[in-house]
Amino acid sequence: QVQLVESGGGVVQPGRSLRLSCAASGFTFSNYGIHWVRQAPGKGLEWVAVITYDGSNKYYPDSVKGRFTISRDNSKNTLYLQMNSLRAEDAAVYYCAKDALPGTLTPDEPSDWGQGTLVTVSS
Amino acid sequence: DIQMTQSPSAVSASVGDRVTITCRASQGISNYLAWFQQKPGKVPKRLIYAASSLQSGVPSRFSGSGSGTEFTLTISSLQPEDFATYYCLQHNIYPLTFGQGTRLEIK
Helix, strand or coil: CCEEEEECCEEECCCCCEEEEEEEECCCHHHCCEEEEEECCCCCEEEEEEECCCCCCEECCCCCCCCEEEEEECCCCEEEEEECCCCHHHCEEEEEEEECCCCCCCCCCEEEECCCEEEEECC | CCCEEEECCEEEECCCCCEEEEEEECCCCCCCEEEEEECCCCCCEEEEECCCEECCCCCCCEEEEEECCEEEEEECCCCHHHCCEEEEEECCCCCCEECCCEEEEEC
16 A cells, blocks of 8 residues: 655754655555645744656745755655755655646646654754 | 635534535635535535535535635534534645635534
8 A cells, every 4th residue: 555654854953954755655656746845833834846747847835935845865765854954944744745646747736644743853 | 925814713513413515706706615624633514515516425514605706614403423623725726725624613
């Protein structure tokens, strides 16, 4: 079955960097776009980034654009999120989630989610 | 960006009640809308996709409808396990945007 396991979360000071990873199994990773979605403590869901199945396209909301970079290594079935210039408002649980449909270059919704990794931004 | 507005933000209901949650998009999104359920401390779970298609394994008391800018999620007869927070998500254009959530509480 689909399994997505996030790692790399932790406590980081404002202005510093952190890289999250998401290890995938149970499906053909290279066929699916993958998202990052975050949830601040006690708050709602916020979409953070997506990378298409082939890595050719990446999209971000304005809140993280220019600071966060999504990437993937299809040979390792792994997704990454490089987070730079972290702010207090970036503190959240970060989930990776796969597209519902394979091979799409148009927007698709995340259907299967990992358990998340917690990022705390504090001095 | 497309704004997704859910109403109500919270609702109290009893087991057996029928509940409807509404999600409005700031511009037309066709049927590119999904509904998610999230229980405290748990991962969001997709219930409905393409506005009205039921995810496999989801009980038939859940249904979705709508197109364009107005969408609804209906639970026909609430069960104890349905008390959770529900989110809509548009995936018509980037950035994807969620509604702010509707907390369904036990009366």
